[in-house]
Amino acid sequence: MIDKNRLAEKCFTWNIALTGAQLDLLDRYARLLVDYNQKVNLTAITTPEGIEDRHFVDSLLFAAQPEVAGRLVDVGTGAGFPGVVAKIYKPELQLTLMEPTGKRVEFLRYLCGELGLTGVEFAKERAEEAARKQWREVFDVASARAVAALPMLCEYCLPLVRVGGTFLAMKGPDADAERAGSANALRRLGGEYRETRAFTLPDGSERRLVVCKKISQTPTAYPRNGGKIAKKPL
Template sequence: MSEDIRNYLQESAAPYGVELSAGQLEQFQTYMELLLEWNEKMNLTAITEPKAVAVKHFLDSILLLPYMEGGDTLIDVGTGAGFPGVPLKIMRPQLHLTLLDSLNKRLRFLKEVLGQLGLEAAVVHARAEEGGRMPNLRAQFSFVTARAVAPLNLLCEYCLPFLQMGGTFLAMKGPEPEEEIAAAKKAVYLLGCELEGVEHFTLPGGDARSLVRIRRIKPLPSIYPRHGAKIAKSPL
């Protein structure tokens, strides 16, 4: 039995204006237990201390909520162990969530998590650039999220094809994203989008984070996304 993180998560979230119900806290507790249990068999996270999971995975994810107004569809690209998609679904059950990852074993873990938490989400086994060409995913989402997947200029070509008109890409980055943002300007423009803003926040314990918000203002050109090897070899 893992450490009980429910009170700790609630107390950690309170200064950010985030309230969690008893049911949500129970779901996060179960999620943490499954994460640590499965992590012994496969590499899901380097963070294994329960309170660190609560802050660096769960709270970090749910701090996106204030930037998710005006839409109810989200695709989490390269979701890995489910961050930030699953915590956002716990907090907003009406969210239509799609979890996309290229590793099938991670998706098996996520299906187990969703089942145990009583949550519904679409789980897609594909590389991001493949998903961006699928008619049921391309330009279909109000929000796209990605966390620690790639530099922003590459990430834009992987993630922006999923955005519908007016939709927002929420790229979770480290404390100083300015250099990445400058390097991604061309990609943002070519993919029919604009930089909407950058948010900075600090987690309990002092870890600094940023959130880069990019919005679709024009239709996506049909040539994007390119093949994965091309994206890596010659970024936009």
């Protein structure tokens, strides 16, 4: 479905080298996504080049970051972006796909089975509830893409990350404004802003990756319930 040579050339721009087997998996992923999307709403992007740029290149730019290693939780993963793509690119990752919508979790199980991916855990959970269970402060890395504004994302994600780990927020060109409003949340939750990395996708879309380190334990008062997080972000 996708143009594998075209995708490989685009990724080469960022020194991201994909093997033939990885390109085959991504092609299979795209086919399964578009087919399954006819019965479950997974994505509005269904053209081959749209999937290449907006889903695969975007996720591979995340996956290629040096912090993406060890145990990764992808919060609100939806159709598996960036988590499943990161697993294809770095098979050694221990991946937890966290998604509260049952139909999407069913797709993720089906997808990973069809792609033959192992070392993947599926958590049908809201992040703020998962952090009250066995997932609190156990992950090396937490990611979130198109989930919520950064102050809210901090409360969703940082309680899941171990001290010394990293929270990576995938944002658009408004990331700087969101970051300015998240200083209090970071401080309260044990996080520290490190840097923002800028990328431009092949279709011209601007992307920002906000890098935050977990420098101390999250107080037990956090995360609050989802309603409080949304109504009154830190």
